[in-house]
Amino acid sequence: MKLTRNDFPDDFLFGAATAAYQIEGHGFGGAGPTHWDTFAATPGNVMRAEDGRLACDHYHRWPADLDLLKAGNFDAYRFSTSWARVMPDGRTVNPEGIDFYDKLVDGMLERGLKPFQTLYHWEMPSALADLGGWTNRDTCHHFADFAEVISRKIGDRVATTATINEPWCVAWLSHFIGAHAPGQRDIRATARAMHHILLAHGAAVDRMRSFGQPNLGIVLNFDHAAPATDTPADIRAAATWDGIFNRWFIEGITKGSYPVEVMEGLAPHMPANWQADMPMIGQRLDWLGVNYYTRHLLADASGTPWPSLRDVPGPLPKTQMDWEIYPEGLHGFLTRMARDYVGDMPMYVTENGMANADEILNGSVIDVMREDYLFAHLDATKRAIADGANVKGFFYWSLLDNYEWAEGYEKRFGLVHVDFQTLKRTPKASYHALTRALAR
Numbered sequence: 030m031k032l033t034r035n036d037f038p039d040d041f042l043f044g045a046a047t048a049a050y051q052i053e054g055h056g057f058g059g060a061g062p063t064h065w066d067t068f069a070a071t072p073g074n075v076m077r078a079e080d081g082r083l084a085c086d087h088y089h090r091w092p093a094d095l096d097l098l099k100a101g102n103f104d105a106y107r108f109s110t111s112w113a114r115v116m117p118d119g120r121t122v123n124p125e126g127i128d129f130y131d132k133l134v135d136g137m138l139e140r141g142l143k144p145f146q147t148l149y150h151w152e153m154p155s156a157l158a159d160l161g162g163w164t165n166r167d168t169c170h171h172f173a174d175f176a177e178v179i180s181r182k183i184g185d186r187v188a189t190t191a192t193i194n195e196p197w198c199v200a201w202l203s204h205f206i207g208a209h210a211p212g213q214r215d216i217r218a219t220a221r222a223m224h225h226i227l228l229a230h231g232a233a234v235d236r237m238r239s240f241g242q243p244n245l246g247i248v249l250n251f252d253h254a255a256p257a258t259d260t261p262a263d264i265r266a267a268a269t270w271d272g273i274f275n276r277w278f279i280e281g282i283t284k285g286s287y288p289v290e291v292m293e294g295l296a297p298h299m300p301a302n303w304q305a306d307m308p309m310i311g312q313r314l315d316w317l318g319v320n321y322y323t324r325h326l327l328a329d330a331s332g333t334p335w336p337s338l339r340d341v342p343g344p345l346p347k348t349q350m351d352w353e354i355y356p357e358g359l360h361g362f363l364t365r366m367a368r369d370y371v372g373d374m375p376m377y378v379t380e381n382g383m384a385n386a387d388e389i390l391n392g393s394v395i396d397v398m399r400e401d402y403l404f405a406h407l408d409a410t411k412r413a414i415a416d417g418a419n420v421k422g423f424f425y426w427s428l429l430d431n432y433e434w435a436e437g438y439e440k441r442f443g444l445v446h447v448d449f450q451t452l453k454r455t456p457k458a459s460y461h462a463l464t465r466a467l468a469r
């Protein structure tokens with residue numbers, strides 16, 4: 030028997046999530062260039078050098094996309110407001126950009142959808158990237174200005190505002206691994222980005238709270254870190270990865286400190302006097318967003334530079350991203366957050382979903398594996414609630430197939446298939462299954 034909304038508390042919200050650069054089409058409406066445009070234009074960074082210029086053309090097709098959410102019986106929609114659309118050079122307001130989000134939010138309300146806004150889902154305006162982006166402390170203050178501008182316009186109608194989506198991706202994946210824009214591989218840049226992204230979060234919360242904006246949070250991504258074997262060296266490798274991925278951001282915010290395992294590598298590269306920023310970073314949250322997809326097995330790689338660890342392929346079934354399917358990890362993080370960090374504070378599963386090599390056959394997309402993935406993670410969420418985690422909602426990633434960053438348009442996460450030649454939308458079997466489960 031599949032779960033339905035009746036298996037969750039009455040006030041539990043079901044939603045789907047997207048992000049501006051991945052769906053809107055940044056070639057329209059006066060949006061400024063972003064570091065993703067230049068990252069994508071640099072050979073070797075992105076599959077087929079694809080970018081977000083057109084994406085799903087949501088900029089023009091948003092009414093029909095919101096209709097899909099309403100027809101799917103969703104309660105809420107998680108979207109992001111592009112900094113480079115609202116302020117093309119990161120500082121100067123583009124009225125057309127603001128108007129777009131103004132209409133979009135009204136469109137959600139007209140359809141009975143609660144707007145869950147994210148401020149930064151990765152499209153750093155190029156003008157600020159030129160000045161060092163997240164390695165430059167000034168970016169934090171520009172970000173607080175952006176938070177104020179957009180919140181003063183639409184903040185009266187959004188249900189919640191998240192500052193940053195997935196700081197680990199913004200900082201580590203983009204400055205240490207180099208897989209996302211700006212594609213750096215530099216430990217000094219990494220240490221600065223790891224700290225500044227949290228400072229930007231704190232400065233934005235502080236600013237928005239100063240004029241009464243309610244329901245402020247952050248969206249963190251978590252990766253279940255398991256040792257490849259039970260040797261002390263592998264256990265230590267997993268603990269280091271856990272520190273880098275799962276503990277740095279939540280401990281910075283809720284405990285005012287960074288994990289020792291991570292400072293072992295980053296301490297010499299941190300910005301001067303970083304400790305003085307911890308009170309600003311530790312602004313009270315109203316809620317926490319938890320993004321969860323997979324787990325990693327970690328092994329010791331002594332003899333290589335810090336963090337001296339490596340990934341080991343796991344045995345579980347994998348998605349099109351080659352990510353292991355491990356729903357238990359979601360239960361683990363929701364209960365761990367409640368127990369160790371946020372107590373009774375509301376949490377939302379702000380992203381969970383899988384990529385699949387979906388194809389249209391006779392007009393339909395039969396994505397059985399996605400249905401199984403989705404319902405297994407809903408079950409993990411339900412069990413976490415039963416075990417005391419105050420989880421108030423679940424957002425599937427993503428409503429539409431979209432621009433999957435370095436993977437271009439190759440990897441399909443949507444409940445709704447998008448033909449990237451014609452931009453036609455075709456709801457998949459998983460969309461129909463969820464629609465049935467969410468019927469009142």
Ligand code: IFM
Binds near residue numbers: 051432433442
């Ligand atoms: O597409 C991304 C999204 O932008 C952030 N979270 C993970 C998703 C899948 O990789």
